[in-house]
Structure formats: C-alpha cells, structure tokens
Amino acid sequence: MFSGLIALHIPDGFITPSVAGLGWLMCVLVIWMATRQTRTQFGEAQVPVMGVLAAFIFAAQAINFPIMAGTSGHLVGAALAGIVMGPWAGSLIMAAVVIVQGLIFQDGxxxxMGWNVINMVAAVLVGSSAYLVIFRILGTDRKRSRPLAAMIAAWISVEIGAVATALELAVSGTFPLGLSLPAMTLIYGIVGVCEGVITAAAISLLQVSRPEVLRGGEESQGKISAAWLSSGMALALVIALFSPLASGAPDGLEVVAHQLGASESEPFLSIFPDYSVSFISSSVYSTIVAMVIGVIMVFSSVLAVGHLVARRSEE
Amino acid sequence: MQGSTRSPETGGMRSLDPRTKVVAVVLFILAVNLIPAGAWPVYLVLLALLWSAAVVLHVGMLVLLRRSLVAVPFVLAVVVLPFTTPGAAIYELPGLGWQISREGMTLFLTILCRFFLAVQAAVLLAASTPVSELLWGLRKLGVPTTLVAIIGFMYRYLFVIGEEAGQMIRARAARSAQIPHHRRPSVFWQGRVSGLMVGSLFLRALARSERIYVAMLSRGYDGHPRSMLHLRMVAWDWIVVIGSGLLLALILWGRMA
Incomplete structure (x- = not known):
C-alpha cells in the first residue's frame, strides 16, 4: 500500500555521528516540549487523537496524482498538520510519522532520525506561523484568505525542510552547500507548488464543512509560540554550523568552507556576486548572510504577490 | 491486541529481547559511521557479521535487500561526488572531459558502504521484531511512554486509515474515465481534487479518533496506556549487547591508533 512513495528523509551514512548527535539533542527537546503542550491541549484524549491523526498524515501521503510522465505529486503534510492542529500537535504528529517511517519502513x-524529525518539525512550525501571519495580512474576513495563506505557507514549509536538509548534509561534508542548496531549493520549489495546491484545497474544504476545526487550530498556539521556537531552532542551527563539534569532525566545516570556495564560479544569487556579501570579509559568514537576505527577499516577494492576488480576487 | 500488530515479515520464532536488538543495531550503525573512510576490509567484516545475524534471526536475504531499496534516490544524488570533490584526477570521462578525483571516489564509496550497512541493520531490526515488542523495548529503554503510545496508535490505525484512503483513490479512479480526443484536466485541477480528498480523509480520521477515545473511556481508560508484554533479558542478550559494545570500542580504538 505504501510502497510507491519516494524517500524524503536522510538515510544513515550521509551525516557524521557528531552532527547526528546534535540533531538528537534538539529532537528530544522539541518532542518533550510538544508532548507537554499537547497534554494541556487534548488531556486524556492526547494519545488516541495524536496517534490516529499521525496515521492520517501517513495515509494522506498515498493520495497522489500524475504530474508528468512517470512523476506524481503527493502531500508531505507538515504545513497541513500545523495549520489544522496547531504548531505543537502538528509537530508531535509529524515526529511520530518520521519515527515510524524510519523505524518500520526504513525511509530515513x-x-x-533526530535531524529528520527536526526537519519536519521546522516545516510544521515555520509553516503554521507563516500561515497565521499571511492569513492576518490578507484579512481574516475574506473567504479566500485561508486557502491562499495555506498555499503559501505549505510552499514555504517544504522549502524550509529542503534548506535544512542541505545545511545538515553540508555540515557533515557530504555535499558542498554551493551544489546542494540551489539543487534542493529548485527541486523542492516545484514540489512545494504541489504541496501548496493540495493543502489549499484541503483547507478550503474544511473552511466550508467544519470551520470550527480550523479556528481551533488557529487558536491553539500553546504557551510558547511557534515563531519563537522556530527562530530559536534557526539560531541553534547556525550555532551548530560554527560549533567546534562540526569543525572538529573529520569532515566538518573546513570541508564546507573549502568546497564553498571551490564552487565560487557557480552563480546562485546573481544579485550577490560570487554568492557572498562583499562588505563582510570571511567567505563562510558572508555566504550565510547572503542566504538569510535571500530567504527574506523570497519570503517578502511571495507575501506581496499573495496580497495582490487576494485583493484581485475580492474585486 | 498484541498479536495483531505483528509485522508481516517476522521471521520465525523470537530469539532475542527487543531491547537487545535496538541497542545492538544502534551501536552497530554508530560503529559503521565511525569507520575511517576507505577502510574497505572492515566494511566487509561488518557485512559478514550482519548477514550471519540475519541467518540467526531468520530474516531472508531477499527481504534484506528489497527493503533497503527505499533510499535509492538519495544514493543517486551522491553519484555526483566523484566529479565535484576536488583532488587528484584518476579518470576522465571520454568526450565530456569531466574528471573523477580519487578523494571524491573514496568519499562516494565510503558513503555507499555506510549507507548499505546501516540500512540493512535497520531492516534486520524491523523485520525480526514485531512492532508491539519493538515499542515495548523502546519504552523500557527510556523513550517517553506518551510518545511510544502515540506511535503504537499510529501503527495500529495506519492500515485502517490507509484502507480508507485506498477506497477514496479507487472511487476517484472509477469516476475518472478518459474520454478519447478530449483534453485531460489540468494538473492544478487534479491537485485540487487530491487536496479535497485529503481534507475529507482528515475529517474522517478526526471523527474516528473521537469515537476511539470514547470507546477507550467506556473501557476504563485513565490516560495511562498499558502493555501486557513482559520480556526478560537472558544470557544471550547480554552477550550480544556486550559484543556490539566491544565492536564499537574496537573501531574507536582503531581510529585513535
């Protein structure tokens, strides 16, 4: 039944043990927080509700449709889980999905597994907070705001997962960042469109048939907001990039830096010559600054387009 | 309830405690990842060790190989490494002029070996341990009870919800006849239909989870999931655990020396 799915998660052998250990540390922390938050959200019903909805995400990934010859699109579900159940329940659901995929079906x-869980949790947290922000910007009283916000949030969540994966592989010295980041963001940029269409349609169905479910998800943000935690996690990832843990590993940051230097000729962001910001001297630092600026620019242009489309649909 | 979660590929009788298998497999994968790049004989020794464990645990070679195919897309992605890693050129592709570097080739083959050994160890664990026992073992090893219970629930209803999704997919297929000389509906329209199906499946799953919770309450559920399993570590278990610990220590020592 679930055999036709392609692998989404990092297999063993691609990440060094020290980097993997850091992922487990973050994973344990996030799962602990999510378990506590959902206990107050669902009480005794926590286990059956979370378990069945995790099974739902797994099964929903099997609903596919043909795109081009041989390829088909299907849902990842991180943004959907975060939007409908709130960031914490969504994180716990996706963590359970990743654990079962790795432990029982060898996908990941x-x-x-720590990093695979973190990638999905990051997608949930960023997806659900992006949804709320965009939903409010587009106007909470408009009919098309929810599906449109869900579509953009789903696209962003897929990209976040891809960027995180590229970073983890780069820190481990498996793939040079200059190679994996453009490739991953491009491929998952297309996958994200598919995710966006499916998520938007699902949200529009819920808006018509069970609007109270959606409102429940929007209101159950927990004590610590997803936006805070995702920025905390992004900070942790950046620290991880520069930690002695990574550079002390046999094939750590030095390799990344070396490879970044080696792949200078590849123009990734043509706005930033040589994929770095000139006023900062160190190439690794400036690359990361360039990346952050790039992400912010992409994010704000997506927001602007979404705003325009929503306004047009109102007229 | 316990018997129903037995993995379809369980091979014969249970011979080791689930805790032993989890610990041994994790230590094994850790050891595999710590072997220095290019130490080919060590990889061969570990492969022999793994395959003999498969024979002892009654896991067929075919199952082991077939189930490790899941991650092939990732392996295809590393094929570029021999070309992109800087180093001494050992071969040049005729016509294209792309150079394969020695360092890149070593990195590529090392990742391949690590991946192959690790994924087979994971298959061995999954194929030789019923899911209920695996989860019990994880709980005994300190994984939070709530998380283990959620995963257990997820696995139990995976096939129920999966069958529901399958019914929806069949219903869609039955209604989607392609008329000759007519344009196929756009990709976006098809994506939207899939999305509506996902939304509908979500509502069904939510309703089912509410029914399940009420049914659990009526049977005396108090928020604490329980397990009827009681397994014991025997001498063989300790031998396997200590053996895999020694393997890891040996490889660490080899790295230092």
Whole structure:
C-alpha cells in the first residue's frame, strides 16, 4: 500500500555521528516540549487523537496524482498538520510519522532520525506561523484568505525542510552547500507548488464543512509560540554550523568552507556576486548572510504577490 | 491486541529481547559511521557479521535487500561526488572531459558502504521484531511512554486509515474515465481534487479518533496506556549487547591508533 512513495528523509551514512548527535539533542527537546503542550491541549484524549491523526498524515501521503510522465505529486503534510492542529500537535504528529517511517519502513536512517524529525518539525512550525501571519495580512474576513495563506505557507514549509536538509548534509561534508542548496531549493520549489495546491484545497474544504476545526487550530498556539521556537531552532542551527563539534569532525566545516570556495564560479544569487556579501570579509559568514537576505527577499516577494492576488480576487 | 500488530515479515520464532536488538543495531550503525573512510576490509567484516545475524534471526536475504531499496534516490544524488570533490584526477570521462578525483571516489564509496550497512541493520531490526515488542523495548529503554503510545496508535490505525484512503483513490479512479480526443484536466485541477480528498480523509480520521477515545473511556481508560508484554533479558542478550559494545570500542580504538 505504501510502497510507491519516494524517500524524503536522510538515510544513515550521509551525516557524521557528531552532527547526528546534535540533531538528537534538539529532537528530544522539541518532542518533550510538544508532548507537554499537547497534554494541556487534548488531556486524556492526547494519545488516541495524536496517534490516529499521525496515521492520517501517513495515509494522506498515498493520495497522489500524475504530474508528468512517470512523476506524481503527493502531500508531505507538515504545513497541513500545523495549520489544522496547531504548531505543537502538528509537530508531535509529524515526529511520530518520521519515527515510524524510519523505524518500520526504513525511509530515513536511525542515527540521523533526530535531524529528520527536526526537519519536519521546522516545516510544521515555520509553516503554521507563516500561515497565521499571511492569513492576518490578507484579512481574516475574506473567504479566500485561508486557502491562499495555506498555499503559501505549505510552499514555504517544504522549502524550509529542503534548506535544512542541505545545511545538515553540508555540515557533515557530504555535499558542498554551493551544489546542494540551489539543487534542493529548485527541486523542492516545484514540489512545494504541489504541496501548496493540495493543502489549499484541503483547507478550503474544511473552511466550508467544519470551520470550527480550523479556528481551533488557529487558536491553539500553546504557551510558547511557534515563531519563537522556530527562530530559536534557526539560531541553534547556525550555532551548530560554527560549533567546534562540526569543525572538529573529520569532515566538518573546513570541508564546507573549502568546497564553498571551490564552487565560487557557480552563480546562485546573481544579485550577490560570487554568492557572498562583499562588505563582510570571511567567505563562510558572508555566504550565510547572503542566504538569510535571500530567504527574506523570497519570503517578502511571495507575501506581496499573495496580497495582490487576494485583493484581485475580492474585486 | 498484541498479536495483531505483528509485522508481516517476522521471521520465525523470537530469539532475542527487543531491547537487545535496538541497542545492538544502534551501536552497530554508530560503529559503521565511525569507520575511517576507505577502510574497505572492515566494511566487509561488518557485512559478514550482519548477514550471519540475519541467518540467526531468520530474516531472508531477499527481504534484506528489497527493503533497503527505499533510499535509492538519495544514493543517486551522491553519484555526483566523484566529479565535484576536488583532488587528484584518476579518470576522465571520454568526450565530456569531466574528471573523477580519487578523494571524491573514496568519499562516494565510503558513503555507499555506510549507507548499505546501516540500512540493512535497520531492516534486520524491523523485520525480526514485531512492532508491539519493538515499542515495548523502546519504552523500557527510556523513550517517553506518551510518545511510544502515540506511535503504537499510529501503527495500529495506519492500515485502517490507509484502507480508507485506498477506497477514496479507487472511487476517484472509477469516476475518472478518459474520454478519447478530449483534453485531460489540468494538473492544478487534479491537485485540487487530491487536496479535497485529503481534507475529507482528515475529517474522517478526526471523527474516528473521537469515537476511539470514547470507546477507550467506556473501557476504563485513565490516560495511562498499558502493555501486557513482559520480556526478560537472558544470557544471550547480554552477550550480544556486550559484543556490539566491544565492536564499537574496537573501531574507536582503531581510529585513535
């Protein structure tokens, strides 16, 4: 039944043990927080509700449709889970999905499971907070705001997962960032459109048939907001990039830096010559600054387009 | 309830405690990832060790190989490494002029070996352990009870909800006849239909979870999931755990030396 799915998660052997350990640390922390938050959200019903909805995400990934010869699109579900159930319940659901995929179906390694969980949790947290922000900007009283916000949030959540994966592989010295980041963002930029269409349609159905479910998800943000935690996690990832843990590993940051230097000729962001910001001297730092600026620019242009489309649909 | 979650590929009788298998497999994968790049004989020794464990645990070679195919897309992605890693050129593709570097080739083959050994160890664990026992073992090893219970629930209803999704997919297929000389509906329209199906499946799953919760309450559920399993570590378990610990220590020592 679930055999036709392609692998989405990092297998073992692609991440060094020290980097993998850091992922487990973050994963344990996030799952602990999510378990506590959902206990107050659902009480005794926590286990059956979370378990069945995790099974739902797994099954929903099997609903596919043909795109081009041989390829088909299907849902990842991180943004959907975060929007409908709130960021914490969504995170716990996606964590359970990733654990079952790795442990029972060998989609994703065991040693790197921490990072695979974090990638999905990051997609949930960023997806659900992006949804709320965009939903409010587009106007909470408009009929098309929810599906449109869900579509953009789903696209962003897929990209976040891809960027996080590219960073983890780069820190481990498996893929040079200059190679994996453009490739991953491009491929998952297309996958994200598919995710956006499916998520938007699902949200529009819920808006018509069970609007109270959607409102429940929007209101159950927990004590610590997803936006805070996702920025905390992004900070942790950046610290991880520069930690002695990564550079002390046999094939750590030095390799990344070396490879970044080696792949200078590849123009990724043509606005930033040589994929770095000139006023900062160190190439690794400036690359990361360039990346952050790039992400902010992409994010704000997507927001602007979404705003325009929503306004046009109202007229 | 316990018997129903037995994995379809369980091979014969249970011979080791689930805790032993989890610990041994994690230590094994850790050891595999710590072997220095290019130490090919060590990989061969570990492969022999793994395959003999498969024979002891009654896991067929075919199952082991077939189920490790899931991650092939990732392996295809590393094929570029011999070309992109800087180093001494050992071969040049005729016509294209792309150079394969020695360092890149070593990195590529090392990742391949690590991946192959690790994924087979994971298959061995999953195929030789019923899911209920695996989850019990995880709980005994300190994984939070709530998380284990959620995963257990997820696995139990995976096939129920999956069958529901399957019914929806069949219903869609039955209604989607392609008329000759007519344009196929656009990709976006098809994506929208899939999305509506996902939304509908979500509502069904939510309703089912509410029914399940009420049914649990009526049977005396108090928020604490329980398990009827009681397994014991025997001498063989300790031998396997200590053995895999020694393997890891040996490889760490080899790295230092």
């Amino acid at each position: 390694g065991l040693l790197v």
